[in-house]
Amino acid sequence: MQHSDNANTVIVLDFETTGLSPTQGDRAIEIGAVLMENGEVVDRFQKLMNPGFRVSSFIESYTGITNNMLRTAAPCDEVMDQFTDFIGDYNLVAHNASFDKRFLDAELDTINRSYGGEFACSMLIARRLYQNAPNHKLGSLVAYKNIDHDGVFHRALADSEMTAKLWLQMLEDMQDQFHIPQPSFTLMQQVSKKTKAAVPTFLHKMATT
DNA sequence: TGCCAGGCCCTCTTTAGGGCCTT
Numbered sequence: 001m002q003h004s005d006n007a008n009t010v011i012v013l014d015f016e017t018t019g020l021s022p023t024q025g026d027r028a029i030e031i032g033a034v035l036m037e038n039g040e041v042v043d044r045f046q047k048l049m050n051p052g053f054r055v056s057s058f059i060e061s062y063t064g065i066t067n068n069m070l071r072t073a074a075p076c077d078e079v080m081d082q083f084t085d086f087i088g089d090y091n092l093v094a095h096n097a098s099f100d101k102r103f104l105d106a107e108l109d110t111i112n113r114s115y116g117g118e119f120a121c122s123m124l125i126a127r128r129l130y131q132n133a134p135n136h137k138l139g140s141l142v143a144y145k146n147i148d149h150d151g152v153f154h155r156a157l158a159d160s161e162m163t164a165k166l167w168l169q170m171l172e173d174m175q176d177q178f179h180i181p182q183p184s185f186t187l188m189q190q191v192s193k194k195t196k197a198a199v200p201t202f203l204h205k206m207a208t209t
Numbered sequence: 210t211g212c213c214a215g216g217c218c219c220t221c222t223t224t225a226g227g228g229c230c231t232t
Binding site for chain 1: 210211212214217219229231232
């Protein structure tokens, strides 16, 4: 199961953080993730974590995560150690994955742990698949594709659940619209790296070979 | 914590600039 190329087994994750850049001192304050197998969420992970300093009022209002909530949370190192066990070597999906990968790598560097999976970015794939969407923010794509949600945004587990549903929707559209029987994780990664103009030709080739 | 990133992608491009995404 580890290093699987099966797009049907992935960890979809989302971080809430103190800001935009770990190189500027920002830390994770919440991690949420779902383990998906064959289109079903079979496991979940959600924990707040204490970054060791107060978060800004902007972050408090943006996420709804307050300094009071973080005061009693376990430190980042402890939570990220548990999370590393959760993700194992599964492949990983996130919306704007470069952001979440930077924080995952930074947090794991501090505890000398690593992971064996690769990232795929739902935003880059959606930009190519849904070129008529008004924009490619997670919330906009959820509305655009009429994906069910509970109205919670900018919390780690809620966003990872929505990203997981978007991922499944993209797999489905890959099958229905582009006639690719069983899109692999690697194929999804390949799509995210093609230019928009090259995607239709690439998918046509994948469908007919 | 400190006072703001980084990578993708388009275009009136490549001797560059700016919008989109993530918190």
